């Protein structure tokens with residue numbers, strides 16, 4: 001099946017020369033939930049804004065549902081709903097009106113029944129006659145989702161949907177995403193949190209400094225994130241791994257002075273206890289041991305640390 005969204009070699013250099021996107025390529029299938037994970041300033045908002053036509057790219061191309069996002073802007077934009085990080089609307093606007101107006105902006109016929117359903121789904125129906133300023137922060141977040149859905153988009157972008165929200169609203173957002181997915185809406189969300197990507201997404205892309213450095217199926221990513229290394233410094237160097245330890249897929253390193261075992265922290269059994277017993281019966285002694293995170297976790301922790309250091 002051809003992707004509903006296809007981004008090719010996308011570049012964005014802001015006025016002043018800062019390159020926020022460096023040749024980003026990405027394909028998203030219809031109906032999938034994709035999380036774009038990355039630290040502050042990685043380029044997540046720039047990427048979304050460029051796809052939604054709010055920011056002009058300086059290179060590359062974007063196809064949305066087969067439409068070129070620049071040459072066929074209106075057709076492409078019609079398919080997209082965008083939930084921004086913050087409420088850009090006027091505080092005096094009435095909740096029900098502002099959602100209906102969002103639909104009108106796309107030149108679509110009024111559909112009060114649809115607006116009612118959207119407001120009810122987002123538990124905003126009893127606030128429909130209130131001005132936006134009378135809503136709590138959490139309700140404003142829900143209203144942003146309602147406005148983005150009013151023209152029945154096929155692709156919904158959620159920019160940091162749970163940044164700064166309480167636990168209850170975070171779970172609500174996860175539920176809303178699940179329900180939209182059931183209806184066949186393609187969802188792309190940005191987040192800082194591995195946990196959030198794990199909860200919601202089927203596929204995860206990691207972006208850093210304007211480059212997508214990894215795209216993985218969530219299951220595969222979590223498997224890698226869950227991997228750890230156990231490194232044993234041996235008392236006496238080994239020429240080879242003893243036959244009875246072959247099942248552990250150990251790696252002999254550092255001129256035979258260290259053995260490394262990879263295990264899965266999510267597994268019911270890590271295999272460490274039996275490894276240590278089998279090492280003893282094979283007569284392999286060690287003087288020290290240390291554990292290490294898997295390389296993927298290193299990447300992400302490294303990204304976040306780098307970002308914090310720069311802040």
Ligand SMILES: Nc1ncnc2c1ncn2[C@@H]1O[C@H](COP(=O)(O)OP(=O)(O)OP(=O)(O)O)[C@@H](O)[C@H]1O
Nearest residue numbers: 014015018020038039040041042043044045046047
């Ligand atoms: N209008 C602009 N002019 C110049 N530089 C900009 C502009 N908008 C964003 N940038 C820069 O581009 C980089 C990427 O910003 P962007 O907002 O896309 O990151 P992000 O991953 O969404 O971060 P956050 O998680 O903080 O929202 C940042 O270094 C930012 O300062």
